[in-house]
Amino acid sequence: MALFKYGEAKWCDKLAQVGGLRVGTLHDFRRDEHKRGIADPSEGTKSVHYGVDAQVFTGGxxxxxxxxxxxxxxxGPGVQLSIKGCAFNRQVDSEDFFIYCLASRFSGAVLREFEGADACVRITHVRRFCDAITHALESRVAVEFIGAHRVIYTPRHETWNGVDLGKHPALVKEPSFAPQCEVRALWRPTGGAPICAEVFESSDAHQFCERIL
Structure with missing residues (x-):
């Protein structure tokens, strides 16, 4: 499966030629300084709602x-909690991740939604491309690669499923973004310190991609 990276021509050239790239963070995308199509102040958040007419929960x-x-x-075990006519709401805020955003299919119309984007790189071997980014990140910070995941396009207000908190907020975006067909490569920092975007002048990632536009 090939994936695609939109961007300005100079940055796409650098990626395809020498593996130059920027790995952002999930929380960083909340900043309005980012260009159109990228900034999202709600990034990594959602809410879970549960309305109760009448229900009894038994501890244990x-x-x-x-x-x-x-x-x-x-x-505690055996303790009963009786609830009538109540509504519960939980705000869920994802931990911060390193993130590299791609697309599962190429679209000229979507490319034009990203301010300044006029070029595209095709990732020809996704796992090796991500491994190259992992190697670059590990030269600066301890991380764990947790996969490349398709974004789930759904409202950020979710009804509780009765089991857990449902979809991970790091993968949730509003349905209006659905044409982007986004795939997110995510790395969890394991060192405990706050993280920020990392810029690499070169990496082995260029071996697994090619410019197509």
């Missing part, structure tokens, strides 16, 4: 455990 059951973990309740 899987149902009570799931409800407690989702909405912050603690009650």
């Amino acid at each position: 059951t899987e149902q009570a455990k799931a409800f407690g973990e989702a909405f912050g309740f603690k009650f």
Whole structure:
């Protein structure tokens, strides 16, 4: 499976020729300084809602455990919690990740949505491309690659599924972004310190991509 990277010609050339690239962070995309098509102040967030007409939770059951973990309740084995006519809402904010955004298909119309973008690189071997970025990141910070995942285009307000907090907020974007067909390569920092975007003048990533526009 090939993936695609949109960008300005000078940066696409640098990626394809010497592996020059910028690995951003999830929280960094919230800044409005980013260009149109990239900035999203809600990046990595969502809310989970649960409306209750009448329900009893019994401590020690899987149902009570799931409800407690989702909405912050603690009650011991056998303790009953009776709820009537209430609504619960949980704001979910993703931890920060290193992130490299790609697309699962090429679209000239989508390319034009990104301010300044006039070129495209095709990633010919996705796993090796991501491994090259992992190697570059590890030269500066401890990370764990957690995969390349398709973005889920759905409203950020979600009804509780009764089991857990549902879709990971790092992969949620509003349906209006769906034409982007985004795939996110994600790395979790393991050192405990705050992270920021990393820029690499070169890397081995160029071996696994080619400019097509």
